[in-house]
Structures are given as structure tokens and as C-alpha cells.
Amino acid sequence: LTIGDSPTLAELADRLTRVEDELAIMRLLAAYGPAVDAGESAAAAALWTEDGAYDVGGQSRVVGREELTALYDGQQHQGIIAGGSGHLTSSPTITLSQDTATAVAYSLVCRRAENGFFIWRLSANRWSLVRTAHGWRTKERMNRVLDGGIAARDLLREAVQ
Amino acid sequence: LTIGDSPTLAELADRLTRVEDELAIMRLLAAYGPAVDAGESAAAAALWTEDGAYDVGGQSRVVGREELTALYDGQQHQGIIAGGSGHLTSSPTITLSQDTATAVAYSLVCRRAENGFFIWRLSANRWSLVRTAHGWRTKERMNRVLDGGIAARDLLREAVQ
Amino acid sequence: LTIGDSPTLAELADRLTRVEDELAIMRLLAAYGPAVDAGESAAAAALWTEDGAYDVGGQSRVVGREELTALYDGQQHQGIIAGGSGHLTSSPTITLSQDTATAVAYSLVCRRAENGFFIWRLSANRWSLVRTAHGWRTKERMNRVLDGGIAARDLLREAVQ
Numbered sequence: 001l002t003i004g005d006s007p008t009l010a011e012l013a014d015r016l017t018r019v020e021d022e023l024a025i026m027r028l029l030a031a032y033g034p035a036v037d038a039g040e041s042a043a044a045a046a047l048w049t050e051d052g053a054y055d056v057g058g059q060s061r062v063v064g065r066e067e068l069t070a071l072y073d074g075q076q077h078q079g080i081i082a083g084g085s086g087h088l089t090s091s092p093t094i095t096l097s098q099d100t101a102t103a104v105a106y107s108l109v110c111r112r113a114e115n116g117f118f119i120w121r122l123s124a125n126r127w128s129l130v131r132t133a134h135g136w137r138t139k140e141r142m143n144r145v146l147d148g149g150i151a152a153r154d155l156l157r158e159a160v161q
Numbered sequence: 162l163t164i165g166d167s168p169t170l171a172e173l174a175d176r177l178t179r180v181e182d183e184l185a186i187m188r189l190l191a192a193y194g195p196a197v198d199a200g201e202s203a204a205a206a207a208l209w210t211e212d213g214a215y216d217v218g219g220q221s222r223v224v225g226r227e228e229l230t231a232l233y234d235g236q237q238h239q240g241i242i243a244g245g246s247g248h249l250t251s252s253p254t255i256t257l258s259q260d261t262a263t264a265v266a267y268s269l270v271c272r273r274a275e276n277g278f279f280i281w282r283l284s285a286n287r288w289s290l291v292r293t294a295h296g297w298r299t300k301e302r303m304n305r306v307l308d309g310g311i312a313a314r315d316l317l318r319e320a321v322q
Numbered sequence: 323l324t325i326g327d328s329p330t331l332a333e334l335a336d337r338l339t340r341v342e343d344e345l346a347i348m349r350l351l352a353a354y355g356p357a358v359d360a361g362e363s364a365a366a367a368a369l370w371t372e373d374g375a376y377d378v379g380g381q382s383r384v385v386g387r388e389e390l391t392a393l394y395d396g397q398q399h400q401g402i403i404a405g406g407s408g409h410l411t412s413s414p415t416i417t418l419s420q421d422t423a424t425a426v427a428y429s430l431v432c433r434r435a436e437n438g439f440f441i442w443r444l445s446a447n448r449w450s451l452v453r454t455a456h457g458w459r460t461k462e463r464m465n466r467v468l469d470g471g472i473a474a475r476d477l478l479r480e481a482v483q
Binding site: 169170171173174177180181184187188190191192194195196198199200201204205242243244245246247249250251252271273276277278279280 | 328329330331334337338341344345412413414415416426427428430440441442443444446467468469470474475476478479480481482
Binding site for chain 1: 169170177265280283285313314319
């Protein structure tokens with residue numbers, strides 16, 4: 001099927017699938033903030049696999065959609081969004097590998113203050129992602145505050161390997 | 162034209178068009194900040210359709226390119242950019258449908274202070290977009306400050322449906 | 323090879339290459355922050371061409387990978403990351419042209435404070451990029467702080483032309 005130097009249909013389809021995967025993962029990460037700031041706790045949890053884990057700042061490890069939903073329904077998170085918050089995710093660096101992928105990005109939690117908003121929390125994140133029957137989902141999200149320590153740096157380092 | 166499980170040329174072309182649409186919309190949203198911070202008011206207005214609307218924070222609804230240009234040429238906006246400002250838009254969640262699309266993202270207006278910059282305004286946004294002869298344009302942009310209220314949350318919710 | 327209105331394989335391949343180029347450039351820009359915040363100075367320098375230049379804020383012009391590595395290994399940068407920092411890059415506006423490209427985006431340097439983080443520096447940036455045997459690289463990055471002056475505005479303007 002190759003005509004001159006033209007690629008085959010199958011080759012183009014493979015390349016296109018990788019592009020679609022990358023965009024789908026960008027969309028998955030971008031959907032996190034709107035879900036948790038809107039208070040759509042179950043929708044936020046559904047961005048993970050059934051047994052997905054969120055390792056938050058070295059303080060706690062939340063595992064599974066039930067625990068994730070409870071995290072977002074919890075008093076601390078509900079207090080944050082009631083005060084006015086934006087959970088932003090920076091443009092990720094994505095490394096694809098057939099049915100799994102890794103993404104590295106910054107996350108910011110901005111909260112409302114007297115005059116304007118302030119950055120309450122700024123973290124390094126590494127997502128381990130898997131392709132499921134329902135699209136890409138997060139298997140594990142590691143999150144560490146950028147406090148100058150080694151933990152956050154180690155997560156960021158994976159974007160440049 | 163299908164060879165084994167290979168998709169057809171027409172199927173690949175359709176998928177590629179969706180990918181191009183998504184990137185074009187990302188570019189349209191990313192071009193907003195540079196336009197308004199550079200003081201290119203007409204270029205900023207041209208990101209909307211001729212009759213496009215910008216519903217700003219529940220305070221005003223600016224309709225059509227003439228009104229949009231006047232908004233960016235106006236005293237308040239000119240004062241903001243003269244002081245040093247960055248109108249940033251976060252990575253969007255885009256929902257495509259043939260010739261229309263919806264995008265949800267955060268917008269931040271950062272302004273210069275004594276030492277560094279502060280986030281003056283942080284909002285939820287929903288863009289209703291249409292494909293025109295000149296590419297994708299905004300038909301309506303709804304913008305609500307993340308003040309903890311229901312209006313901003315309702316805009317964000319559309320990213321997770 | 324055209325079947326009805328279907329594009330040819332070669333046409334699809336060309337369009338797909340442009341999409342891949344755009345995503346590769348987005349990834350190149352997104353990889354900058356993780357590299358410099360992780361202290362991976364050589365990896366950060368490798369995002370430029372061998373003779374690439376970083377024109378920083380009108381104060382200095384750093385040329386070549388050796389000087390770039392020295393910049394990130396230097397006392398000022400090391401002090402910033404030891405205190406806890408995030409070098410974020412906003413979603414870019416990319417203009418492709420065969421083997422060169424231009425990108426415009428904001429960069430933020432966020433630093434840790436007593437309670438949370440503050441935006442220490444917010445700048446306009448224009449990247450001149452080239453396709454190399456190892457992928458896209460930065461030939462020149464112009465960076466100007468958004469201080470309300472003409473220099474930063476001129477960089478942003480290129481995103482809307």
C-alpha cells in the first residue's frame with residue numbers, strides 16, 4: 001500500500017492514535033480542576049481508575065473512588081471551595097507508551113482573599129495513567145508541595161528524562 | 162477501501178479534523194491574553210464572531226466586535242495593562258460537536274505590585290464556539306469570578322458532564 | 323489517489339505532521355519548568371539548540387548550552403529553587419512554518435512565602451524554534467517582564483498577527 005515515500009494507512013492511523021491519546025490525557029488533567037471546584041466529587045473521583053490512588057503532599061494516600069469522593073465531599077475541601085477556589089493544572093509533559101502513560105505538571109490551588117486571590121498551594125505532580133474501556137484514567141497521582149525539598153524535585157525530574 | 166482492520170482514508174481524515182479543531186480552539190483561547198495585554202483591541206475582538214458576546218462577571222454583557230474593541234480601548238482596561246498585567250487562560254476542556262464546540266477553563270488576571278505580581282481576578286469561563294469561514298470563533302464567553310457562589314460552579318460543571 | 327473528495331495519504335500525512343509538530347513544541351515549552359525546578363541544568367540547556375540564546379528580561383543574554391547550564395547552576399537560580407519554586411509556562415500560541423516555528427506564551431516564576439506562594443516574576447516570551455535531528459529546539463527565547471512597558475507588549479503582539 002506504500003506509494004513512493006508515502007506512509008501506509010496503518011502507519012498514519014498509529015500516529016493519529018498517539019496524537020489523540022496525548023490530547024485525551026491533556027483533557028483528563030484539565031478536567032480535574034473544574035470537577036473539584038464545582039463540587040462534583042464523584043466526577044472528580046471518576047478521573048481515576050476504580051483502584052486509583054492520590055498521594056497528596058506526603059501527608060495522606062487516598063485510594064479508590066469511594067475514598068476520593070469522600071475527600072472532595074469532606075469538610076476541608078468543601079470549606080476551600082465555599083471560600084472561592086481554583087484548582088489549576090499547568091500544561092503537562094506526557095510520555096506515552098502503548099496503553100500506559102506518564103504525565104508531569106504543576107498544580108496550583110488559588111484561593112480568594114480580601115483583594116484578589118493568592119496561591120495557597122503549588123505542587124509538583126506525576127500521573128501514572130492507563131487506557132481503559134472508558135478512556136484514559138489516572139492509576140496514581142503523586143503530589144508534592146514545592147517546598148525546596150527533594151520529593152517534589154524527584155517528581156519533576158521525570159519530565160526531562 | 163478498508164484493508165483488514167485498517168481505517169479508511171475518509172475515517173482518518175475525520176479523526177484528524179477533530180484533532181485539528183481541538184488544537185485550533187486551544188490556540189484561539191491562548192491568543193486572548195497576548196491580544197489584550199498587548200493592547201491589540203481589534204485583534205482581541207476578532208476572536209469573537211461578529212455578533213459574539215462576552216458576559217463578564219455578571220456585571221456587564223458586551224456584544225459585538227465594536228463593543229468588545231471599546232471595552233479593551235477603555236480607560237479601565239488601558240489602566241490595567243499600563244500597570245503591567247497578564248491575562249492568562251488555563252488548559253481548557255473542549256467538547257467538540259461538528260461545527261460548534263464548548264470549552265471550559267479558568268482565567269487569571271495577574272497585575273504588577275511592589276514586589277512581584279498578584280492575582281487580581283480568578284474566574285470560571287465557558288466558551289460557546291462556532292466554526293466560521295475564517296476558523297473557530299467565540300459566539301459567547303460566560304465569565305464568573307470564583308467567589309464561592311453558584312454561578313462560577315455552574316460554568317465549571319459543564320467540563321465534567 | 324484521490325477518491326471522491328477524500329484527501330490523499332500524502333495530504334493526510336502532511337496535516338498530521340503539523341499536528342505532531344505543534345504538540346512537540348507544546349511539550350518542549352512544558353518541559354522547561356520541570357527541568358529548571360528539578361535542578362536538571364543540562365537538561366534545561368538541552369531544550370535550546372547548541373548555539374541557542376535566552377534573552378532574559380533585557381538584563382542579560384545567555385548564549386549556548388554551556389552558558390545556559392551555568393545560569394541554572396548559578397547561585398541565584400539555585401537559591402530560588404532551594405526556597406521552593408515553580409517556573410510555569412502558559413498555553414502557547416504557535417505559528418508553524420515547515421522547519422521553523424514561533425511560539426508566544428507567558429512565564430511565571432512562583433516562589434514560596436510564609437503562607438503559600440507568590441508570583442515573583444511574570445513575563446511575556448517569544449520562542450524562535452527550529453526542527454533539528456533530535457526534535458524541536460529553541461533557537462532564541464526573548465523574555466520581558468510585564469511591567470507595562472513596550473518591550474513585553476511587542477513580544478505578545480506576535481501571537482495575534
